[in-house]
Amino acid sequence: MTVAISARGLTRRFGAVTAVDGIDLDVPRAQIYGFLGPNGSGKSTTIRMLCGLLVPSGGTVNVLGHEVPREVETVRRKIGYMTQRFSLWDDLTVTENLDFMCRIYGLDGATRRARMKDRIRSYDLASHANQRAGTLSGGERQRLALAAATLQEPQLLLLDEPTSAVDPQNRRDCWENLFALVAAGTTILVSTHYMDEAERCHRLAILDHGRIAAEGEPKQLARDIDATVIEIECADLTAVRRVLVTVPAIRSVAQLGNRLHVLMHRDSADPERELRASLAGQCADARVERVGATLEDVFVAATQLRRPDVERAA
Amino acid sequence: MIWLERLLAISAKEARQLARDRVTFGMIIGVPVLQMLLFGYAINFDVRDVDAAMLDQSRTSLSRQLVGDLQATQVLRVVREAGSERELRELMQRGNARVGIVIAPDLERRLFEGNRPAVQLLVDGSQPALEKIAQGLGSMPLLKRAGTSATGVRRFEIRTEYNPARRTAVQIVPALIGTILTMTMVIFTSGASVRERERGNLELLITTPVTRGQLLAGKLLPYVIIGLIQTTLILGVGRVLFGVPMAGSFVDLYLGALVFIAASLSLGLFISTIALTQFQAFQMAFVTMLPSILLSGFMFPFEGMPAFAQAIAQVLPLTHCNEIIRGITLRGATLADMHVPLLKLVIFLVLMFSLAVTRFRKRLD
Ligand SMILES: Nc1ncnc2c1ncn2[C@@H]1O[C@H](COP(=O)(O)OP(=O)(O)O)[C@@H](O)[C@H]1O
Ligand SMILES: [Mg+2]
Numbered sequence: 012m013t014v015a016i017s018a019r020g021l022t023r024r025f026g027a028v029t030a031v032d033g034i035d036l037d038v039p040r041a042q043i044y045g046f047l048g049p050n051g052s053g054k055s056t057t058i059r060m061l062c063g064l065l066v067p068s069g070g071t072v073n074v075l076g077h078e079v080p081r082e083v084e085t086v087r088r089k090i091g092y093m094t095q096r097f098s099l100w101d102d103l104t105v106t107e108n109l110d111f112m113c114r115i116y117g118l119d120g121a122t123r124r125a126r127m128k129d130r131i132r133s134y135d136l137a138s139h140a141n142q143r144a145g146t147l148s149g150g151e152r153q154r155l156a157l158a159a160a161t162l163q164e165p166q167l168l169l170l171d172e173p174t175s176a177v178d179p180q181n182r183r184d185c186w187e188n189l190f191a192l193v194a195a196g197t198t199i200l201v202s203t204h205y206m207d208e209a210e211r212c213h214r215l216a217i218l219d220h221g222r223i224a225a226e227g228e229p230k231q232l233a234r235d236i237d238a239t240v241i242e243i244e245c246a247d248l249t250a251v252r253r254v255l256v257t258v259p260a261i262r263s264v265a266q267l268g269n270r271l272h273v274l275m276h277r278d279s280a281d282p283e284r285e286l287r288a289s290l291a292g293q294c295a296d297a298r299v300e301r302v303g304a305t306l307e308d309v310f311v312a313a314t315q316l317r318r319p320d321v322e323r324a325a
Numbered sequence: 326m327i328w329l330e331r332l333l334a335i336s337a338k339e340a341r342q343l344a345r346d347r348v349t350f351g352m353i354i355g356v357p358v359l360q361m362l363l364f365g366y367a368i369n370f371d372v373r374d375v376d377a378a379m380l381d382q383s384r385t386s387l388s389r390q391l392v393g394d395l396q397a398t399q400v401l402r403v404v405r406e407a408g409s410e411r412e413l414r415e416l417m418q419r420g421n422a423r424v425g426i427v428i429a430p431d432l433e434r435r436l437f438e439g440n441r442p443a444v445q446l447l448v449d450g451s452q453p454a455l456e457k458i459a460q461g462l463g464s465m466p467l468l469k470r471a472g473t474s475a476t477g478v479r480r481f482e483i484r485t486e487y488n489p490a491r492r493t494a495v496q497i498v499p500a501l502i503g504t505i506l507t508m509t510m511v512i513f514t515s516g517a518s519v520r521e522r523e524r525g526n527l528e529l530l531i532t533t534p535v536t537r538g539q540l541l542a543g544k545l546l547p548y549v550i551i552g553l554i555q556t557t558l559i560l561g562v563g564r565v566l567f568g569v570p571m572a573g574s575f576v577d578l579y580l581g582a583l584v585f586i587a588a589s590l591s592l593g594l595f596i597s598t599i600a601l602t603q604f605q606a607f608q609m610a611f612v613t614m615l616p617s618i619l620l621s622g623f624m625f626p627f628e629g630m631p632a633f634a635q636a637i638a639q640v641l642p643l644t645h646c647n648e649i650i651r652g653i654t655l656r657g658a659t660l661a662d663m664h665v666p667l668l669k670l671v672i673f674l675v676l677m678f679s680l681a682v683t684r685f686r687k688r689l690d
Contacts, residue, residue: 062532064689083687087534098529102345103338114334115533117327 020070048218091160101145150181224313335543378422514593552586572657
C-alpha cells in the first residue's frame with residue numbers, strides 16, 4: 012500500500028449548497044499532502060468526511076485500507092485529527108489535557124507517562140505544563156493540539172488549518188515538526204490558505220468551490236500553469252492599468268511594489284510583444300518581461316478565474 | 326478494563342472541570358440550601374388566625390359562646406363585626422376579612438330543630454387553602470353546646486397519621502429532595518454536554534476510539550455523586566431546621582435517590598442530544614421541570630387531578646421519586662415496599678439512557 016487515502020467522486024451537500032463536489036483524491040504515504048483553498052472551498056468538509064465525522068452524500072473513501080464510514084472505528088485507532096478550531100479543554104492544564112487524551116486513546120500507564128514526557132519536550136511545552144489551555148497563546152495552543160493529535164502515534168495526521176492563528180516563527184517550527192513526523196513514516200494531510208506553507212508540501216490539491224482545480228507537486232504545478240506570467244515596470248502604473256483592462260487576453264493583474272504582475276491566456280503566440288504594442292501609445296517607458304510562475308499564480312489561475320471556455324459551457 | 330478506564334477518564338475530566346467552574350460548584354451547594362429555606366419557611370399549608378368578620382343577628386349568650394368556640398380553634402380570629410349582610414360582604418370584598426360568619430337571628434330554634442343551618446360560613450374562594458378550613462370548621466360539634474339531640478355529636482374524627490403535628494415542613498422536605506434534584510440534575514448534564522458541543526470539544530472527542538456508552542455514562546457518573554451530596558444536604562437541613570424525622574433506613578433512601586438521580590441525568594443527556602445551544606438545553610430542561618413540580622403531588626394532591634394530568638404524572642420520574650422518599654422517610658417503608666414506583670423509575674432510567682445513546686452520534690451531521 013503506497014496510498015494512505017483514496018477517494019473517488021467524494022461529494023457532500025448541505026441542503027442546496029454543495030460543499031464538496033466530486034473530488035478524486037490519492038494521498039501517498041509518508042508525505043505531506045496539502046489542501047490549498049480559500050475559505051468555504053470545502054477543505055474542512057473534506058477532512059471531516061475522511062475521518063468519518065460527516066457522511067458523504069456520494070462517492071467512496073478509503074483511509075489506510077479501510078472503507079469509511081463503514082469501518083470508521085478501526086480508522087479512528089490509526090489517525091490523529093487536529094480541528095480547525097482549538098478543541099482541547101480550556102479549563103484543563105496542558106498536562107491534564109494530554110493525560111486525558113492518552114487515557115481516551117487507551118494508553119497504559121508506562122506508555123502514557125513516556126509519551127507525555129516526550130510530547131511536552133518535543134513541542135516545547137515544559138514551561139506551560141501547568142497552565143490552563145485557555146490562557147495559552149495561539150502558537151502554544153497549536154503546539155498543544157499537535158502534541159495531542161500525535162499521542163497515539165497515528166499513521167495518518169489530518170490537520171485542518173493548523174497554523175491559522177500562529178505567528179511566522181511558530182509556523183516555521185510547526186513545519187519542522189511535521190517534517191520530523193513524516194521522516195518517521197507518518198502521512199500528513201494539511202489544509203492551509205498560506206502560499207508559503209503550500210509550497211512546502213510534497214503534493215498539493217488546490218480546492219475551489221468544492222472541486223479540485225489543480226493537483227500535483229508545487230514545482231510541477233508552477234511549470235504547468237495554464238497562463239503566461241508577465242511583469243510590467245513603469246513610472247505611471249495607473250496608466251498601464253487603464254490600458255490593460257482593454258486587453259481581452261488578460262486574466263488578472265496584481266501590483267507588487269512598482270511592478271504589475273499579470274496573468275495572460277496562453278493562446279497568444281507572443282504575449283510580450285502584444286502587450287508592448289498595446290502600451291506603446293501611453294506608457295512608452297514600460298518594461299515588459301516574462302517571468303516564472305509562483306504558486307500564487309497557480310492558485311489565482313486555478314481559482315479566481317474560471318477558464319472562459321468552462322464558464323461558457325456552464 | 327480499558328473500557329472502564331476510558332469511562333473513568335471522562336468522569337475524572339468532567340469532575341475536574343466542575344470543580345473549577347465556581348458558579349456551577351456554588352449552585353451545587355447553594356441551590357438546595359436556598360430552596361430548602363424558601364420552601365420550608367414560605368410554603369405553609371397550615372392555616373392559623375384567618376381574619377374573620379362576624380354578623381351576629383341573634384345576639385344571645387349562645388351566639389357569643391359559639392364565636393368563642395370558633396376562635397378557640399385558633400384557625401379564625403374575629404377582627405370585625407358587621408352590622409348588616411351588605412357590610413359583611415363589603416368587608417370580604419375589600420379583603421379585610423377572609424371568612425364571614427353569619428349567625429341567624431333565630432339561632433336557638435334552628436339548632437333545636439336541626440334541619441336548617443344555624444350558622445353560615447362565607448369563605449373567600451380566591452384563596453386556595455381556605456375552603457378546606459371552612460369544611461373543617463363546619464364539622465365542629467356546635468350542637469353539643471345546645472345540649473340537644475345526638476345529631477350534633479361530631480360525626481368524624483380526623484387524625485393525621487405519620488405527621489401527627491400536621492406540620493407542612495414534614496410533608497414538604499422529603500418531597501423537596503426530588504424537586505431540587507430535578508432542578509439541578511437535568512440542567513447540569515444537559516448544559517455540560519451541550520457546552521462541549523458548542524466549544525468544539527466534541528468534534529475532537531468523537532474522532533477518538535471512545536464509545537458512545539463510555540462518553541455518556543462517564544459524563545453521568547460525577548453528577549450522580551453530586552446528586553447524592555445534595556440529597557444529604559437536604560436531609561441535613563431538613564433535620565436541623567425543620568426537625569423532619571427519618572422513619573426508614575438511610576440505605577433504602579439513598580438507593581432510591583440514586584435511581585432517581587440517574588433517571589434525571591439520563592433525561593438531561595437526552596435533552597443534550599436535541600438541543601443545539603446551552604440556552605435551548607436550559608429551556609428544554611425547564612419545560613420538563615415545571616410539569617414535574619406541578620404534577621408530581623408536591624404542590625397539589627395527586628388524587629385531585631384530572632385523568633390526563635395523572636397520566637402525565639405517571640411518566641414523570643419525580644412523581645415516583647416523591648412516593649418512594651415520602652414512604653421511606655415518613656412512613657418507615659422499605660425499598661421493597663416501594664418496589665412499584667422504584668420499578669417505574671428503573672424503566673424510565675433504562676429507556677431514557679438508551680434513547681440518549683441511540684440519538685447520540687459520533688458524527689457531526
Ligand atoms: N454544517 C454545515 N451546514 C451547512 N453548510 C455547511 C456546513 N459546513 C460547511 N458548510 C458550507 O460548506 C462550504 C464549505 O465549507 P468548509 O468545508 O468549512 O470550507 P473551508 O474549510 O475550506 O473554509 C461552505 O460554503 C460552508 O458554508
Ligand atoms: Mg475550514
